[in-house]
Amino acid sequence: MKTARKVLGNVGRFSLNLPILLIILVPLLYTLSISVMPPSEIYRNRLIPSSLNLSNYINAFTNPNYHFPRFILNSFIVSASVMLGQMITCSLAAFAFSFLEFRGKRALFILILATMMVPGEATIIANYLTISRWGYLDSYQALIMPYLTSAMGIFLLRQHYLTFAKELHEAARLDGCNNWRFLLSIVAPLSRPALGALGAYVFLNTWNQYMWPLLVTNTHKYRTVQIGISMLYDIDAQSLGLMMAGVIIVIVPSLSIFVFMQRQLINGLMAGAVKG
């Protein structure tokens, strides 16, 4: 009797969620549904396909006009490079700010925190002009270089490093371990959760970028996947199914990171960032 009431209470509580759950999920389910719908049914305004039609996915991957595999490769190269780059530059800087003493430490740290307040739009024009003056338009360098460090990453790792006991550093030094080795073989392995949070967050953000790749790429050789899907519409506004298949393909890596690294991702987000 008691358990029955408990189950009922649970069901009641959960059912309160249904309307909003539906609103959040429907855009994705609808996109998925359109992507596997036979084209004729899209134009008959069906909501659920009568049969499974994978031709849009096959088309996206095999039709050479769409360059989809290339876009995916580009996005992976850029996102992985930015992720690794930030892990390295932020680790190094955070190490200096938490373990070392030097002149100007406070001022430099405040300067780096202040950069968080400058919105991307206040720098994007001048950055575009710099990249174009260097002849780097349409290249991996253009996509990667401006994002190789971040104040948020330095801040996140510093917070973590500050939890280490100072004695650990002193003991390592007495044993003749220099700072570089101390960071690489002691601090970094012990900071896996923080590095994971930074990595998941940065990879996802770079994968999801739109404005900067739109500005600095002109050909399919370097375009990222987000630009790729938005161009499917310009190439052929009639193939709505193909467009939606493109969206699903792009979302799969993002959602995988979300599902498998949810905790790290949320820790990264909480470290203070605004989605751009």
Place this chain on the structure above:
Amino acid sequence: MRKGHASAVRSRLTFYERMEPYLFLAPALLIFCVFLIYPFVRTNYLSFFLTDKYGQAKVFWAFRNYTDIFKDKSFWISLKVTFRFVLMVASGGLIVGMITSLLTVKKYIGNAFAGAVYAMPVAIASAAASMSFKMILHPTNGLLNILLGTSINWTGNANWALYSVAAMTIWLTSGINFIFISAGLRNIADDLYESAAIDGAGYWRKLWHITLPGLSPTLFFQIIINIIGAFQSFSQIRLLTRGGPGDATNVIVYNIYKNAFENFRFGTAAALSVILFIIIMGITLMQFKMEKRSVNY
């Protein structure tokens, strides 16, 4: 005492040891200087010049870019559109975040699943979501028109375009609102609720007298995050409406983009960027000031 010791140690350091911290900082500082500080200064500098189509400063114009912008009617329309958009997105996101957090704060079967779904939009790219909503809002074959039995051009009609883009942005930002507000809810001390329950307070009274005051620092922080984020929205405008129809969705960021990369008026675009920066800076500073005063703990 400690300071004396530190300086004694420092004087015994070799040149390399004194320089080493800067070596650790060098990669990050180099990137910051080249891609953040320099371009920020450069943008401010360009805003005082007439530029050619390659973005080179040609004629010193002092404040003419600014006065031209302030005299231009379309700037004021753009500003108004931006503020309306920001207001809708910031408050809409907060309300959705509030409701979803309150619905999942207690443990029950399925609450973890609901929480995961509510957080999920943080992982979705704005470009991908925009394409998905392009289909939903499609004038002839889109879901919304099918469900409502209408044939409204949601993104091409000046009465609907801004609401459509705002609704899509609320969907996109609901995840981050949920995550932060949930964390805030979990930080409210349980014993407050327990003593209120002993006093016989019901759900709504507890919500009004304990939850809302306890949550106010979080809500305040979150609305600032929402405002700053909304000011910077670009992908959905570019992909759903291109600022149109007319100037109906021509928010400042899209205005900057059009000036710089469609009309090659880099000086004007730079001046608009500076104006946007000042607005965002003002809001951030206001946050610091008000956080000290008006928030109940």
